[in-house]
Amino acid sequence: MAKTPVQFTLNGAEKAEFIDSGATLLNALRDKIGDTSPKGGCHQGTCGACSVIIDGELRLSCLTLAETCNGAAITTTSGLSQGGVLHPLQRAFLDAFASQCGFCTPGMIMAAKVLLDRTPNPTRDEVVEALSGNICRCTGYEPIIQAVLTAARSNSQNAA
Amino acid sequence: MALALQTFSTVKDANAALKAAGTRYLGGGTLVVRAANEGDVSVSSFVRSTEPALSTITVSGSEVRIGASVTMAAIARHPNLAALAHAARAVGGPAIRNMATVGGNLFAPAPYGDFTVALLALGATVGTDDGEVPIETFLAKRESNHAIVTSIGFSLPIDGGLRFLKVSRVKPKGVSVLSIAAVLKQAPDGAVSSAHIALGCMGDRPMRAKAAEKALLGRKLTSDGIAPALAVASDGTSPITDPIASAWYRNEVLPVHLGRLLLA
Numbered sequence: 556m557a558k559t560p561v562q563f564t565l566n567g568a569e570k571a572e573f574i575d576s577g578a579t580l581l582n583a584l585r586d587k588i589g590d591t592s593p594k595g596g597c598h599q600g601t602c603g604a605c606s607v608i609i610d611g612e613l614r615l616s617c618l619t620l621a622e623t624c625n626g627a628a629i630t631t632t633s634g635l636s637q638g639g640v641l642h643p644l645q646r647a648f649l650d651a652f653a654s655q656c657g658f659c660t661p662g663m664i665m666a667a668k669v670l671l672d673r674t675p676n677p678t679r680d681e682v683v684e685a686l687s688g689n690i691c692r693c694t695g696y697e698p699i700i701q702a703v704l705t706a707a708r709s710n711s712q713n714a715a
Numbered sequence: 716m717a718l719a720l721q722t723f724s725t726v727k728d729a730n731a732a733l734k735a736a737g738t739r740y741l742g743g744g745t746l747v748v749r750a751a752n753e754g755d756v757s758v759s760s761f762v763r764s765t766e767p768a769l770s771t772i773t774v775s776g777s778e779v780r781i782g783a784s785v786t787m788a789a790i791a792r793h794p795n796l797a798a799l800a801h802a803a804r805a806v807g808g809p810a811i812r813n814m815a816t817v818g819g820n821l822f823a824p825a826p827y828g829d830f831t832v833a834l835l836a837l838g839a840t841v842g843t844d845d846g847e848v849p850i851e852t853f854l855a856k857r858e859s860n861h862a863i864v865t866s867i868g869f870s871l872p873i874d875g876g877l878r879f880l881k882v883s884r885v886k887p888k889g890v891s892v893l894s895i896a897a898v899l900k901q902a903p904d905g906a907v908s909s910a911h912i913a914l915g916c917m918g919d920r921p922m923r924a925k926a927a928e929k930a931l932l933g934r935k936l937t938s939d940g941i942a943p944a945l946a947v948a949s950d951g952t953s954p955i956t957d958p959i960a961s962a963w964y965r966n967e968v969l970p971v972h973l974g975r976l977l978l979a
Contacts (some may be wrong), residue, residue, distance in 0.1 A: 557719065559720075576718070576719045577718035577719050577720050577751075577760070577761065579752070585743040598749075598753070599749050599752065599753065600745050600807070600810075600811055600814075603808065603810060606810055612788070612847055613809050613810040613813055613815045614810055614814055615745075615810045615811070615814065616741075617748075617752065618744040618745055618748045618749060618752075618814065619744060619748075619814070620720055620741070620744065620761070622720050622722070622740075622749065623720075623744075623763075636719045646857055666809065669809070683887060684809075685739055685809060686885050687808045687809070687888035687890060688807060688808020688809055688810045688811060689808070711790070712878065
């Protein structure tokens with residue numbers, strides 16, 4: 556299989572790799588770059604476990620070819636904490652017991668981050684809509700929704 | 716399975732490369748990369764084009780032209796396409812809408828392709844380098860289409876002119892039991908003077924409900940007025956059976972949901 560050079564920014568750090576032509580971003584991140592926070596769930600675009608943020612937009616890394624990300628800025632959940640301090644969303648997920656088996660959590664947090672970046676004080680319905688592409692089989696969703704709303708309140712208080 | 720990807724700056728060059736056996740056009744990836752991930756061995760390589768026109772939305776008066784690579788999210792947030800926002804938001808969740816393209820939706824097999832149902836009711840045209848064809852003609856022969864779809868054109872309906880309903884078991888995002896789009900024109904007395912009704916999941920691809928359209932002409936949008944149309948709503952349908960619903964169920968509930976849409 557031919558190798559293709561790919562260069563992008565991952566969580567603020569420049570990355571350059573030779574990957575298999577046609578490889579998905581999910582496989583490139585996990586197998587070549589070593590960022591295992593995006594999870595391979597369904598590989599069909601149904602579960603949202605592989606969600607990442609590409610140039611500010613939520614996307615599914617399992618359906619995105621890595622070559623199409625040349626020059627892009629990619630954010631994954633592994634890049635959220637700073638200096639050992641958890642991101643408010645990560646903190647809220649822990650506090651609200653919004654993560655049980657944890658498999659869906661990185662994708663959920665990516666979806667929630669895009670929402671809060673654009674809508675700092677979302678309604679409950681907006682949170683539900685933002686998470687509608689992400690499946691969780693453990694929590695029943697309510698703790699996750701509450702965690703996102705809590706993180707939003709936390710952000711608002713910190714900004715005040 | 717890793718597959719080769721070729722990127723071309725023009726549709727013309729991409730069309731030439733697409734002639735190779737096993738080559739599929741890559742739009743947003745929600746159909747063809749999914750197929751490859753599922754082990755579809757008929758896919759051996761991908762071709763895409765970065766021609767800017769593919770990602771452009773042009774609104775001139777009531778005439779709209781949407782590049783085939785425009786995503787559902789871009790349509791949903793476009794200030795001049797509010798009439799279609801509901802149908803665009805019916806596709807997938809937020810991440811899928813950031814990826815799924817209007818061109819790709821034309822090829823989505825049932826139970827997907829909800830946005831195409833709206834385009835069918837609008838009487839859209841599908842553009843390729845070979846010219847334009849009515850969407851109904853395109854859908855009938857979409858498997859044999861070998862030219863890259865470049866754009867979709869249609870006239871915006873007057874306010875409230877496009878009615879759209881997606882029925883699913885899971886809210887806010889779920890796979891369709893069925894979807895319905897209708898573009899109706901009414902005379903000053905309220906009688907329907909023109910009706911285009913399109914159905915999703917009632918066949919292997921979006922289809923027109925022509926018997927219902929005919930039965931609506933001259934009728935008012937009341938319970939009594941639409942009754943003849945509902946009675947023939949399932950004429951000519953051949954619904955899919957899948958884990959979401961059986962063909963029998965889809966035929967049973969179609970008149971109920973069509974009635975709700977027409978009376979809304």
